[in-house]
Amino acid sequence: MSVDAIVIEHVIVMVLLTLLIVVAVGIIILNDLLTAVILSGLYSLLSATVFVAMDAVDVALTEAAVGAGISTIILLGTLSFTKRVQKPQEHNNYAALIIVVMTGGALIYGTLDLPSYGDPNSPANSHPQLAQHYLTESQKEIDIPNVVTSVLASYRGYDTLGETAVVFTAAIGVLSLLGLRRRRRKEDPLLTDKQQRKQQNEDN
Amino acid sequence: MFLALVIVIILSLILVMIRALLGPTLYDRLLAVNSAGTKVVILIAAYGFLTGRPDFVDIALLYALINYIATIAVLKFFEYGDLGSGAYQEDDL
Amino acid sequence: MLLIDIISGVFIFIGCLFVFGGAVGLVRMPDFYTRLHAASVTDTGGLLFISIGLILQAAFVFDNPMAAIKIALTIVFLFFTAPTASHAVAKAALMANIIPQCQNGKSVVDESLTALYKDKDKDLSSVLMPVDPPEIISNFANAEADNKDKST
């Protein structure tokens, strides 16, 4: 690849990140919660594209399965148990805006010392015992063509074990909060005809 | 060729996003997101060709399936106000 | 190799036209159902043409038959799922009383149609027939009369 190819890749990542900013601002502005959930699905779609453009294909796979699939569905499940409409807020929260702008300014000041995007000689990419070791030795030591898999399952296997423990704890927490109980069905006169018919069908 | 394809798809993605952000009804937004999903599938496939490694089409394959599942889940929520089949509760749809 | 490039380029160009036209239609069309028409039809068609171009490239230029098979599977899945999703969106919108509109913003279909559509016990054959032309004309005449009343 030549220099032009590098520029093209950088520009594609920049455009996709800008689109992500637009979607995030849309989520801030719009008041309907269902709209926010739909837009967060769009956000996950775009974010997986960003991961593909940043060469992180495994992350993109996980984001596709987890971000676009599971998050949307559990958010919708929550909305079906709670209200759908957000209460409109009267005032803009200027204190929050000031805090956010100050934090962002501090972070932007911090980025000025970072290595530029895609720098092959940055400390993270050229460390001889981490990245370079994984890239050069893992084929001999573990013999899996996908380096991410070998790092995930072997070099950093305890990380994965801890992750599994966290997910297990979260599952226990969700189950103990929501339980396996069934919601009692109310005989509500306001049910629409269609739902009543569904109910009758189920009773028969 | 692949560069032109990627550019066209990103442009149409921007147009679709305009509809998703402006859409007057929820169904417009949902339609736009569904359409954006199809475009993202093409974009991921084309990006693999652009960078010279077309091995990563299986991400696009996964996306084609996940997008369908998400759309159907949202529509089921629209229609019944619920994701499960047991409780039909009245809510402010 | 050059021949394959030309053929796949033509396919990808046609697909790009479809996709971009569909996106423009999604923004420009006035009504939900016309937008649905613009988006869903062109997405499916554009995906088909672009994927054929990519399959040709993967199989002959990149020499990677596995990628070609994967793209073919993507076509198969999306041809099952995309029309189903479009149909489901349209059905949900009809259930939510979003009514198709015609040029002057007046409803083409009577509002009672959607109400009757929800009531499955009734016989739908009379409803699903198109509305009689004289009735539409009289509807428009009434609407114009209303407009004149409002203006005067």
Next chain:
Amino acid sequence: MVEWLAFYNDWAVIVIMMAGFYIMIARYNLVKKIIGLSIFQTGIFYFYVGLGKVDNGTAPIFLEPKVIDESAANVASGIAEQTILYSNPLPHVLILTAIVVGVATMALGLALIVRIYEKYGSIEEDDIQAIDSQFICQLDDKK
């Protein structure tokens, strides 16, 4: 490339993070807060993965040697003997873990929101605080 454009990705990531942060602290709706949390998380993911990106590199999945020769032959600029570059796999691993943990956190938070709605009948933060303060006032009256 222009000098300041080298930092554009970092700045965009920071703007995304701050958008999520603003949703979290300025919106009263709890579900919206959770969505803001996930946006904040994805901003951090882009930052990490962007640190691991290497120019001219591909995804860290080893290529067959035959493909290496072909791609080296395809390089028009005449770098014949260049070894193939891969992106840094370590941030990808960390982010894989973080995504799954993030969804677990989100599920737990949403379960808490469902419980809060069952108790309070509202998922707006100010409503919940009003109900709480009312309850505390009642307790004081009883004393």
